[in-house]
Amino acid sequence: MNNLYKIFTFSILSIISCNKKQDWKPSIFDEKISTNDSMKLMNKFYDPEELYDDSISSNKKTSFVIYDNDDNKNICKVKIVNDTLHINIGYSTGFSSHGFEVLYYDKKYNIVPYYGTDNVAIIVDDNGKEIQGLPPKHFFHNQRLVLNKTNYKKGDSIFGFIDFSSLEIEGNQKFKHKGRGYFKTKIQ
Numbered sequence: 001m002n003n004l005y006k007i008f009t010f011s012i013l014s015i016i017s018c019n020k021k022q023d024w025k026p027s028i029f030d031e032k033i034s035t036n037d038s039m040k041l042m043n044k045f046y047d048p049e050e051l052y053d054d055s056i057s058s059n060k061k062t063s064f065v066i067y068d069n070d071d072n073k074n075i076c077k078v079k080i081v082n083d084t085l086h087i088n089i090g091y092s093t094g095f096s097s098h099g100f101e102v103l104y105y106d107k108k109y110n111i112v113p114y115y116g117t118d119n120v121a122i123i124v125d126d127n128g129k130e131i132q133g134l135p136p137k138h139f140f141h142n143q144r145l146v147l148n149k150t151n152y153k154k155g156d157s158i159f160g161f162i163d164f165s166s167l168e169i170e171g172n173q174k175f176k177h178k179g180r181g182y183f184k185t186k187i188q
Contacts, residue, residue: 001006002105004183019126021136023110024105024108024109024110025108025109025110025143025145026107026108027104027107027108027109027145027146027147027150028144028145028146028147029107029146029147029148029149029150030146030147030148031148031149033146033148033159033160033161033182034148034157034159034184036159036182038064038181038182039159039182039184040067041064041176042061042062042063042064042168042182042184043061044061044135045061046061052091056092058172061173062075062076062077062183062184062185063075063076063089063181063182063183064182064183065089065162065179065180065181065182065183066178066179066180066181067089067090067098067099067100067177067178067179068098068177068178068179073091074089074090074091075089075090075091076088076089076183076184076185077185077188078152078158078185078186078187079188080152080154080187083105084103084104084105085102085103085104085152085158085187086101086102086103087101087102087103087104087158087160087178087183088100088101089101089102089183090114095117095118096115096116096117096118096119097114097115097116097117098115098116099113099114100113100114100179101113101114102145102162104145104147107150109145111140111143111162111164111166111179112138113138113166113168113177133170133171134170134171136168136169136170137168137169138167138168138169138171138177139166139167139168139169140164140165140166141164141165141166141167142163142164142165143163143164143165143166144161144162144163144164145160145161146161146162147158147159147160147164148160152187153187154186154187154188155186156186156187157184157185157186157187158183158184158185158186158187159182159183160182160183160184161180161181161182161185162179162180162181162183163176163179163180164178164179165178165179166178
């Protein structure tokens, strides 16, 4: 019985692992991307102030990424967690945030959009039991990630380009999203 349990557990974990890896796409590499005119232009601008920060950003512009026609207010921050690079491109007001995170590992990437707010609404049924909605599903197509090199470590500069479109389905509602542009920063 114990061996049957091990085989069953291994089979389930294998299926989950295989499904997760199917979402990861191969990256493109261009070591000359850092000399692109858009990258040079970013040095003339500063990141927008995020309202929860104490002062206006003294950082040079880190993102020329337009996400859902958001007036180019996005900021790029990158960190390494374990062996995965987390490229976060988005904007926060202190009350809400939106954007997307690119997870990069072993020359492949996966895009994960996010949205958060401090508005908390609890919906209950007739019996007073909380109703929790299903999380939205995202379907990506026409996606491309270009990076300046294949491997990174803390303190490295990263230069990149992202281009994608996606469909978000939440219940019976559908939303289209687009992200496109250049980004650069130092890895924290």
